[in-house]
Structures are given as C-alpha cells and as structure tokens.
Amino acid sequence: MSGEYSHRALLNEFRCAEASPRRQVGLAGAHISDDRKPWATKVQRIVRGIRTPMRDGAIVRLRLSEDGTRIDAVLVMKAAYVEGAIRFDLAIAARHLDSKGQGVGDDILECFETTCQKILADNLLRSGLAVSHVHRQNKPMQRLLSSRGWTQLAPEADDDPDYEYWGAVIPAS
Numbered sequence: 001m002s003g004e005y006s007h008r009a010l011l012n013e014f015r016c017a018e019a020s021p022r023r024q025v026g027l028a029g030a031h032i033s034d035d036r037k038p039w040a041t042k043v044q045r046i047v048r049g050i051r052t053p054m055r056d057g058a059i060v061r062l063r064l065s066e067d068g069t070r071i072d073a074v075l076v077m078k079a080a081y082v083e084g085a086i087r088f089d090l091a092i093a094a095r096h097l098d099s100k101g102q103g104v105g106d107d108i109l110e111c112f113e114t115t116c117q118k119i120l121a122d123n124l125l126r127s128g129l130a131v132s133h134v135h136r137q138n139k140p141m142q143r144l145l146s147s148r149g150w151t152q153l154a155p156e157a158d159d160d161p162d163y164e165y166w167g168a169v170i171p172a173s
C-alpha cells in the first residue's frame with residue numbers, strides 16, 4: 001500500500017458497502033434505505049470524503065487494484081502520545097467490495113503494523129498500544145482483529161453502545 005494522494009476520483013467511487021435493498025414507503029418515489037450494515041456505509045462515506053494530506057495528521061495508505069481502475073484497500077490511522085505513551089488509532093480499514101473474501105483485510109492490518117513499527121523505530125520506542133473503535137455487529141472486522149491478536153477492551157461509561165474498543169500491543173520489530 002502506498003501513501004499516494006492523487007486518487008481523488010477513485011476515492012469518490014470507493015465502495016465497501018453493499019447496495020441497500022430499498023423499501024417503498026407510501027408516496028410514489030419515496031424510499032427508505034434498509035441499511036443492515038451501518039458501519040460499512042459510514043466507512044464508505046468517510047473514504048469518499050478523504051482529502052489528503054489530512055489536516056489532523058492522519059496517515060492514509062491506499063492500494064490500487066492491479067488494473068488501476070479502483071482503490072482496493074484503504075487504511076487511515078493516527079499516532080499520538082497519550083499520557084506519555086504512544087497510541088496508534090486504527091481509524092479506517094476497508095477493502096473494496098469487489099475484493100471481498102480475498103484476504104485484503106490481512107494486508108491492511110499488515111500495513112498498519114508495519115507503519116506502527118516504523119514510527120516506533122523512528123522514536124526509539126519498544127512498543128505502542130493500538131486501538132480501534134469497532135461496531136458491535138461488525139463480525140468480519142472483529143474476526144480479522146482477533147486473528148491478529150487483538151482483544152476487546154473493557155468498555156468505559158461514556159462509550160457509544162453500538163461500538164466497542166479493541167486493542168493490541170504492537171512491539172517494535
């Protein structure tokens with residue numbers, strides 16, 4: 001994955017959410033969306049709105065499909081010091097719907113870990129805490145994180161009830 005930022009048109013076309021079945025409600029032409037995976041729609045909207053470089057210092061990594069016609073994988077992450085320790089936020093991990101079930105999530109997590117390890121090495125640090133906010137029903141993301149050693153963190157009082165925190169310690173390489 002690269003940090004190439006010249007893909008605005010492809011970002012605008014990024015698709016990781018399946019088209020919602022629509023249900024007609026009363027007035028002709030009025031529809032509501034039956035959105036069964038609100039997290040995927042939210043991620044898709046955020047990715048389509050990415051304008052780099054990000055003002056908040058977020059790191060963006062994109063991977064193009066082999067034929068260059070779509071963005072295949074997206075990673076958005078941040079690194080910050082929190083209470084004297086480095087913390088990595090995995091904000092967005094998303095594969096294009098056309099690459100579903102091909103292990104792209106693993107590639108994204110690998111890119112995340114490599115980027116964390118570079119930051120740790122640059123700052124002569126031994127490890128950092130990685131954290132991600134995951135929708136409770138987002139089983140693919142939870143399975144992906146579990147398979148790479150992440151665990152669910154204890155909830156805090158003011159947490160959004162639809163989301164849970166997951167975390168992992170990232171050691172320097």
Ligand SMILES: CC(C)(COP(=O)(O)OP(=O)(O)OC[C@H]1O[C@@H](n2cnc3c(N)ncnc32)[C@H](O)[C@@H]1OP(=O)(O)O)[C@@H](O)C(=O)NCCC(=O)NCCS
Binds near residue numbers: 093096102108139
């Ligand atoms: C979260 C996400 C990146 C995980 O990617 P992934 O692990 O590669 O999984 P996919 O969603 O592409 O694949 C779906 C299925 O194929 C399976 N699969 C993945 N790689 C596979 C491979 N190489 N061989 C066979 N099956 C595979 C997965 O285990 C999953 O099966 P399951 O639902 O029965 O567990 C992906 O689901 C996604 O982009 N979702 C939308 C955005 C999102 O929710 N992001 C997370 C919050 S930021």
